[in-house]
Amino acid sequence: MLDFQIATSKNKLNTEDIIAVTSRSFSKNDFLINELRNLYSSIILNNSGETLKGDKLIEFLKPATKAIIGIEKISDSELSQLPKLRVISKYGVGLNNLNLELLKSYNIKLGFTDGVNKQSVAEMALTLILTGLKKIKANDVDILNGNWSQEKGSEFFGKTIGLLGFGNIGKKLSSLIQPFNCNILFFDEKDYTDRDISNISIDLNLNPKLIRQLPLDLVLSESDILSIHLPLSKETANLIAAPEFIKLKSSVCIVNTARGGIVNEEDLYNFLDKNPTAFAGFDVYDEEPAFNNPLLKLSNFFGTSHRSSLTTEGINAMGIAAINGLDDNINIT
Numbered sequence: 001m002l003d004f005q006i007a008t009s010k011n012k013l014n015t016e017d018i019i020a021v022t023s024r025s026f027s028k029n030d031f032l033i034n035e036l037r038n039l040y041s042s043i044i045l046n047n048s049g050e051t052l053k054g055d056k057l058i059e060f061l062k063p064a065t066k067a068i069i070g071i072e073k074i075s076d077s078e079l080s081q082l083p084k085l086r087v088i089s090k091y092g093v094g095l096n097n098l099n100l101e102l103l104k105s106y107n108i109k110l111g112f113t114d115g116v117n118k119q120s121v122a123e124m125a126l127t128l129i130l131t132g133l134k135k136i137k138a139n140d141v142d143i144l145n146g147n148w149s150q151e152k153g154s155e156f157f158g159k160t161i162g163l164l165g166f167g168n169i170g171k172k173l174s175s176l177i178q179p180f181n182c183n184i185l186f187f188d189e190k191d192y193t194d195r196d197i198s199n200i201s202i203d204l205n206l207n208p209k210l211i212r213q214l215p216l217d218l219v220l221s222e223s224d225i226l227s228i229h230l231p232l233s234k235e236t237a238n239l240i241a242a243p244e245f246i247k248l249k250s251s252v253c254i255v256n257t258a259r260g261g262i263v264n265e266e267d268l269y270n271f272l273d274k275n276p277t278a279f280a281g282f283d284v285y286d287e288e289p290a291f292n293n294p295l296l297k298l299s300n301f302f303g304t305s306h307r308s309s310l311t312t313e314g315i316n317a318m319g320i321a322a323i324n325g326l327d328d329n330i331n332i333t
Contacts, residue, residue: 013039018063018084019326020044022052023070023091025315032319039323054078061085068322073097079106089325091318092309093117093168096232096259104332111325115168120314122172125227125257128281128302130156132253133225135279137302156180162187162223164239165230165258166213173227174211175204184211187219189235220247225255232259242267251277257308260285265295272300283308 019040021027027045036043044064046052052060052072058081061067066087079085079102088103089111103110131137134153142149161177163170163186174184184206192200192213201208216239220226226248230236240254241264248254248271256263265286272278272295281302285293288306295301309318 013041015041017065017326018042018044019066019068020046020061020064021068021091022046022057022060022072023068024049024051025310026068026070026091026319026322029315029319031316032323035320036323040326058082066326068326069098071097074099074102076102079103079108087111087326087329089322089329091322093121093318094231094259100332108332109329110332111322111327111329113321113325116317116321117309117314118168118172120311121169121229121257121308122176123311124283124304124308125169125173125229125255126176128255128257128283128304129161129225129227129253131302132255132279132281133159138299141299156182156225158182159224160185160222161225161227162219164216164219164226164228164262166190166192167229169257170227170229171200171204173229174206178204178206181207182210185214185219185222186211187214187216216244217247220244221249223252224249225253228254228256228258228262230258230262232261236262238262238264240264240268242270245271248278250275253278254280255282256280257283260288265293269295269298272298276300 017040019036019042021036021043024046026032027047033045044060046060057072057074058078061082063084065084066089067085068089068091070091085108087109088098090098093114093116095112100110133156135151138151139149156177157180159180160183163173163184166186166188170186197211197213198208201211230239239262245267254263268280272280279300280295282295283304284306290296290303293303296303309315
């Protein structure tokens with residue numbers, strides 16, 4: 001039997017709904033639990049230490065009228081066994097694990113706030129960029145192996161950075177790198193006018209002459225650094241694969257804090273293997289945990305464990321947004 005914690009609110013402001021929280025990190029966060037208890041009399045927390053799937057997920061969600069969902073995927077067969085569930089509020093920024101058409105068909109409302117962890121993720125992207133440019137991983141390995149390496153790195157100042165996706169996180173990263181005086185190229189499905197870019201530049205305290213929207217091919221070919229901030233979808237899956245790697249500079253620094261699957265990992269491995277001056281820093285992978293991912297064995301690859309949003313501030317922001325989404329939600333159209 002899974003270890004599910006049921007808590008009771010002192011205030012009992014809402015005694016009708018039962019709230020189930022599938023996210024493990026939310027369920028271990030005392031601040032968020034207390035905030036939730038102040039609003040609802042009955043909550044169920046996932047203290048099992050595992051990501052719930054199949055029968056375990058059904059068992060956990062069955063009593064709930066509303067749920068806070070993290071990375072769990074809920075299928076048609078699972079939803080069909082959850083007749084009480086009326087609201088799903090997303091804990092986190094991506095919706096790729098939720099089938100919105102499916103939720104609509106079951107008349108389940110969605111609570112979702114975009115961009116709540118943009119600061120945390122943008123900071124991680126900046127960290128990975130500097131890790132690559134300064135050759136931090138290679139230097140650390142050299143020292144551990146008894147080699148007091150003096151290999152040169154590169155400055156970030158004045159480089160050209162390509163942003164794949166210019167939403168909340170892409171814009172936040174642009175603001176963070178303002179002191180580096182970079183040329184910022186971005187690819188995005190939305191067409192930005194010159195006025196749009198001028199207004200964004202003012203908001204972010206950037207030089208509008210240093211920001212341009214370009215087609216994907218030109219962003220790839222002109223960038224010294226490439227940072228990915230796109231959702232995973234049919235259109236973005238394998239967006240960067242063998243044909244795109246041909247267009248990249250042999251010394252490019254590629255960072256992905258978005259989603260695994262946007263970059264073809266086999267083609268990335270081949271590119272890094274053939275171009276030792278290139279670097280990739282990834283926080284996300286096709287399959288996670290990524291313990292057996294061959295990329296991790298490359299000297300010019302640095303990996304973190306899908307934790308770019310896992311800061312105290314980021315988790316609390318995502319959690320409060322998810323709590324608010326239990327009541328502040330929409331019918332999916």
